[in-house]
Amino acid sequence: xxxxxxxxxxxxxxxxxxxxxxxxxxxxxxxxxxxxxxxxxxxxxxxxxxxxxxxxxxxxxxxxxxxxxxxxxxxxxxxxxxxxxxxxxxxxxxxxxxxxxxxxxxxxxxxxxxxxxxxxxxxxxxxxxxxxxxxxxxxxxxxxxxxxxxxxxxxxxxxxxxxxxxxxxxxxxxxxxxxxxxxxxxxxxxxxxxxx
Numbered sequence: 001x002x003x004x005x006x007x008x009x010x011x012x013x014x015x016x017x018x019x020x021x022x023x024x025x026x027x028x029x030x031x032x033x034x035x036x037x038x039x040x041x042x043x044x045x046x047x048x049x050x051x052x053x054x055x056x057x058x059x060x061x062x063x064x065x066x067x068x069x070x071x072x073x074x075x076x077x078x079x080x081x082x083x084x085x086x087x088x089x090x091x092x093x094x095x096x097x098x099x100x101x102x103x104x105x106x107x108x109x110x111x112x113x114x115x116x117x118x119x120x121x122x123x124x125x126x127x128x129x130x131x132x133x134x135x136x137x138x139x140x141x142x143x144x145x146x147x148x149x150x151x152x153x154x155x156x157x158x159x160x161x162x163x164x165x166x167x168x169x170x171x172x173x174x175x176x177x178x179x180x181x182x183x184x185x186x187x188x189x190x191x192x193x194x195x196x
Contacts (some may be wrong), residue, residue, distance in 0.1 A: 061077070
């Protein structure tokens with residue numbers, strides 16, 4: 001008995017999209033230590049104990065929003081945030097040649113938008129929030145050093161306000177001896193003694 005074999009060859013053709021990188025610089029007022037450095041929060045909270053853990057602060061979500069109402073989200077990426085304030089967000093190449101608001105989300109900071117839409121070139125996209133409060137929508141930053149500006153921290157429940165409601169979460173964490181990586185955990189500049 002003879003066996004018949006069929007050879008099937010399938011060829012694929014695909015195009016790899018280019019990627020555009022947005023280099024950012026931003027600080028959190030609660031994490032800022034001075035001299036252009038902030039705490040290595042992930043290491044302190046026992047989340048990241050790798051070789052580079054002393055150079056990472058945390059992660060942030062970088063969103064791009066349309067420049068016109070209703071300001072819909074165009075793209076969103078998670079990015080590492082370093083102790084020197086640097087972060088690199090890698091987006092699809094579809095953003096080149098367009099202007100978008102840059103929006104930063106973090107588990108402990110007030111949501112912050114760029115002051116104006118940023119035009120994305122094919123390469124060399126940089127936005128530094130730290131040089132002036134006018135880099136953020138509504139000048140919504142705090143001066144933490146001479147000529148250095150940072151995002152407001154302490155919005156534990158992420159309702160875009162830092163108020164007594166955030167204290168409820170802080171009080172709960174302190175009362176239950178919680179520590180570690182919680183989205184609503186206390187900002188590091190608030191002493192546990194002042195919270196109790």
